[in-house]
Amino acid sequence: MRSRHNRNLGLAGAVAPLCLLLASSAFVAAPAWADGALKIAEPKPAVAQTPPMGWNSWNHFNCDINEAKIRGAADAMAASGMKAAGYQYVIIDDCWQKNRDADGNIVADAERFPSGIKALADYIHSKGLKFGIYSDAGQQTCGGHPGSRGHEYQDAKTYAKWGVDYLKYDWCYTGTDNAQADYTIMADALRSSGRDIVFSMCEWGTARPWEWASDVGHMWRTTGDISDAWVKNSKSKAWERGVLDILDLQVGLESFAGPGHWNDPDMLEVGNGGMTATEYRAHFSLWAMLAAPLIAGNDLSAMTPETKDILTNPDVIAIDQDALGAEGHRAVKDGDFETWVRPLKNGDRAVILLNRSESAHKMSVDWSTLNMAPGEKAEVRDLWSKAVTKGVKAAYSADVPSHGVVMIRVTPSA
């Protein structure tokens, strides 16, 4: 069974003994992170200027992965319209690793991946897609496979040789390690690998990565794992949270996100069966509002048309990928009724009216919430129904379904 050991104890636990060590030896060089300033040799690759979009094996397949399933996901991404909608990265999560060879090189499980990881990467690249892989800062991954501790530079070189474009780096079995120090080592290793690799930090938010990670990685998890549930329920594991539980933990983090450095509220559950279509539409809309990486987690080769329509909604994806890169924030909270607002590059605003209650509710957003004068006319486009209303003044009202959203794009002076 998968265990979850040794969560990080935070900066204080690691810094105090280090200070003692430094005081006792004038000749010990301070590590890169000791004075709070990161000193990574190479600049951060300028990838992920908008939130990365892709697919990851974990939410649907867990450890039950193999070469055929990952190829199948790549095939489906290319053929289903997902690639055309902007999805790019095909990411293998945990359980692809077997052991290390006599030289310490990481070895993939040959039963699951008989052609090897390089051949799989080549196949994914041949579809015009990018390839992502998973490791862990500890000695083992969360699933008990070899982690990268002590092999960071060696693994980064291997990934570059294989053609890896994206690394998700987990935080199991890290004991009392300092997260900033460990993630900085792998960031440095990736940058010296000679390949531009998106660095996706999966530290679960324990050491508040939003405060220090914008120079280290391209995205960082802000919470524990997502559950395929509107709110945590009896099927959720101890460390999992529902969509609304995760949403609440994003409030106040919006100022830390921007091009090349994103808050990551975890991968999508759209299409995995635990929520209604209305809830999945809300989940997808809210993640776009949050400028979240859009990493699908369903079985792409067996998507219903409804799931595909949610995951490929071009208007909602355009909000997520807006070039300004400003994460949306919760502007109004009135019990179960919330208004979320995101400023967009061209001066438009994205707005979500969220109804967390058990019945439908008429909600409205005032122009004052959008920093617009009451008399200012705007065009309002409903991003799910596609209805367009011109010349709207002062406020916009809509019926919002239970456990659902209305998501609109407001274009002022139109």
Ligand code: GLA
């Ligand atoms: C952790 C991560 C998950 C997934 C699993 C794999 O729980 O947070 O996203 O990668 O490990 O074991």
